[in-house]
Amino acid sequence: MKFAIVPTHVFALVFLLAGAAMAQPQTRNLMPVPQSVDWQQGKFRLTQDLTVGINGLPHDRLYAYTGRVVQRLSGRTGFLHWPVQIGHQHTQGSLQITVEQPGTPALYADESYTISVSENQISLRAPNDLGAMRGLETLLQLLEADEEGYYFPAVAIQDAPRFPWRGLMLDVSRHFLPIEVIYRNLDAMAAMKLNVFHWHLSDDHGWRVELRSVPELHRLASDGQYYTQEQIRSVIAYAEARGIWVMPECDVPGHGSAILTALPQLGSKDMEYDLARNAGIFDPTLDPTNEEVYVVLEKIIAEMVALFPSPYFHIGGDENEGHHWDENPNIQEFMQVNGIEDNHELQGYFNARLHKILAKYDREMMGWEEILAEGIPESTVIHSWRGANEGLPAKQSLVQAAKAGYPVVLSNGYYIDLMYPTQDHYLVDPMPEKGRLTAEEEKLILGGEATMWSELVTPLTVDSRIWPRTAAIAERFWSDASITDLDDMQRRLKVVSYQLEELGLQHLHAREVILRNLTRNGDVATLRELVEVCEPLQGYTRNPLGVYYTVHSPYTLFADACMADARLARDFNAAAKDFVATGKGAEAVISQLERWATLHERLSPTLAGNPVLLEVKEQSKALSDAARMALIAMDVISGQKALPADYVDQAEHVLNHAAEQEGGRTQLANLPGLRTLVEAAVGENLD
Known part of the structure; x- marks a missing residue:
């Protein structure tokens, strides 16, 4: 391909340089990069x-x-x-x-x-x-x-796009997202050339579609929060006006708490059902041996396909552990009579019944990778999502599905709700490594979807969890596979992030709302200094076992003001590394260290006056202590001071203590840069 890219190894600590001129790369701000x-x-x-x-x-x-x-x-x-x-x-x-x-x-x-x-x-x-x-x-x-x-x-x-399926999934079950949130994210999707909006409309926490044929669902299983049919049509029209098609998901047979709250007679266990309030995997599951289940599902599908023109209908199908199936003697007898050996085969039976209903309405079935089983039609789209977090090799199901002749969409590696840095998503390619698939099998890789599960987001914060990282994912779906320069991506992403604001996204604005709330409209500027170097805990560690928060917890806390890829922290880490390698940029590094060294003292009145912030008190102190250690390191490196006798042990203790802090369910993201300076001063790596 023909594209002139100037590598960017000059890191933009613009806000630290007090007007000093700085060399810039050739300004090309295209994202996704054209072919x-x-x-x-x-x-x-x-x-x-x-x-x-x-x-x-x-x-x-x-x-x-x-x-x-x-x-x-x-x-x-x-x-x-x-x-x-x-x-x-x-x-x-x-x-x-x-x-x-x-x-x-x-x-x-x-x-x-x-x-x-x-x-x-x-x-x-x-x-x-x-x-x-x-x-x-x-x-x-x-x-x-x-x-x-x-x-x-x-x-x-x-x-032209590299992949035909370039999607964003929004989960509106765990936390309902008003129609205005959907609109502005569709605008951002169009700007980044995404073309599939996957609408996750049902789960354990709520059913979100008005259905006139089965009104119990939205009346009894939504907490009053659902989309009217008029609103759904408006979203579809809004998306189509931007070149995006909308695919609904109705998650069955597992993740069934909402459906069974409204229709308990469809469950595999005779019990009182209720909407889930925590995160996790729950037992309520539809009974695949109950014929009424298929009657109701056909009513649901018939009404939903009349709303959604999408040729694909996502049935979910994930995380069914089958506990209620195991406990039900009628289900066990059904399995024995019909020669069904295990729950996976039983779910295959359920999926086959569901496929026949979808085919009746001229729809193709799509589902999470667990639906992959012998006998399902090869037109079924497999949605690959499991990987290292689930103890499995990356892209295992994607390769298995393609080798079995099924079209596949990848989401493993694009779980943006887990707050991993942009580069972790950007370097995941939907196409497996060369040699794992034949040329014909590679044609079955349709593309990918970024997935925004909503356990820990609200309408205020959801944009900051989707954007700007999803812009980089969109580039992975659109651009040539050779476009992988992380520095250049980060440079362009910074520009795109600000441009996305003109579409109404709240990903930058939301932080300020939360900070004003936390400080009671007090010293926002000083608290922002701490926020800018903290990132929410990654993976599933912010909400251990799914019980630290509920759907009704406040999501206007310190962690909610923090973002993945804390920009100031990552720029500082790069500047510290560059200083150690070249000796350049000492003034900017020292200036920032001096601010961090005094941060805890300056922030203490705000912490004391706002009890909700006391959870980050030790984090603030640990940052200032670590910054003072790094300032000593700068003096040693520059030759202005000899290494103090007890410095190594003291610095190691301070840095390790700072790394252990998880105040407000966050972590300090600038510690790599601080450690780089300290290790350069002592001439050895610290444990």
């Missing part, structure tokens, strides 16, 4: 006289989409809004958009496009309006500025 980019000489100067022409046979949605992009362009430049109207033909326009025919958001839809920018004109061409919309997002990212004004650099781009 082919040929930078050329010249600039298209943006003026008030810009005209937009839309030609060919596009779907009407392209006019509205172009209008929104032009409005964002106007917002960035200060130029008055250039109107775009339906039927607008302007063959002499300075921005020419040419589309051959209308498109339909669907798997394998053609989303390709080309862009040509010269000094006199911008040309965007695509086979259909879907490609044109993807190209408009790329064009918007090309905008640059100099002393003469705003411009688009001359360039020739040819682009």
Whole structure:
């Protein structure tokens, strides 16, 4: 591929450098990176006289989409809004958009496009309006500025997605997310060229769809929080207007607490059911031997497929441990009579019955990897999700499914709710390593989905758990496999994160709301200094055994203000490493260390006056103590001071103590940089 990327090893501690000039890489802020980019000489100067022409046979949605992009362009430049109207033909326009025919958001839809920018004109061409919309997002990212004004650099781009399935899953069962949250995340998905919205609408914690054929579900199993059919149609229309199709998930036979709260007669155990309030895997499971189960499921499916035009219907099918099946003598007798050896085979029987119902309504079945069993039709899509956290090799089920002839979507490695750093997701490729699959089997890898499970999020915080990391995941789904430069990704991601705010995302704003709440509108600035170097505990450690929090717990605490990839901490870690290697940047490093050394003293009044913050008191003190150790290290490295006699033992104790702190269910993310400086001073690695 043709793409000029300047490696970025200069880390942007801009906020520490007090106006000092700093070298920047060539500014190319494209994300996802297109397949082919040929930078050329010249600039298209943006003026008030810009005209937009839309030609060919596009779907009407392209006019509205172009209008929104032009409005964002106007917002960035200060130029008055250039109107775009339906039927607008302007063959002499300075921005020419040419589309051959209308498109339909669907798997394998053609989303390709080309862009040509010269000094006199911008040309965007695509086979259909879907490609044109993807190209408009790329064009918007090309905008640059100099002393003469705003411009688009001359360039020739040819682009198309690497994978046809590029999704985001939102779990709205564990915590309900109002329709406004869905809308703004669909806007962000479109900006990052994601095309599948997977809507996880049922689980143990709630049923979220109004169903007129089975009204007990939304009336009795939602706590009053569900989407009306009108709202669902509006989401589907909103998504389609952005080139996104919406796939529903109804999770069965396990994760059944909500369904069985409303319809206990469908359960495998005669008991009183209730909605789950904690995280975890629960026993309530539909009875696969009860014919009424299939009657009700057909009613559900019939009404949902009338709402959702998606050709795929996700049945869930995960984490059924079968405890209630084991305890039910009727189920055990059914298994014996029908030669069903174990619960996996019994679930296979259930899935086969469900597949017949879906086929009746012209829908293909998709489910989490546990549905993979002998005999299910090869059109079934397997959703691969388990890996190291579950004690299994990464992509094991993905490879098994593809070798068995099934199409596969990967989510293992993209569980964004677990708060792992961006690079952990970015380096996971949906395609297995060469040699694990044949060329024909590789064609069955459809792509991937980022998954946002909602145990620990609310409408206020969910955006900060999805974005900006999902933008990097979107690049992995769209761009060439060779695009893996972590420094360059982080540089571009920082730009994209701010741009996403213009779409209404709350991922940056939410922190300030929480900090004002925690300080009772007090000293937010000083508390922010601690937040900026802390990250929520990763994996499942923030909520051990699923019982530390409930769905009704407050999610406006210190950890909720912290984000994965604490930017200041990671920039500092890189700067410390660079200083040790090159001797450069000492002033900026010392300046930051001095602020951290006094942080606990400056923050103590805020901690004392707000009891909810006392959980981070020791964390604050540990950071200041570690920063003082690092300041001594800087003096030793620079030759201004000899190594104190007891320094090694003292520094090791302070750093280890800081690493043990989990105040507010968070951890200090700048310790690698502090340790780097201390180890450079003592000339050895500390345990």
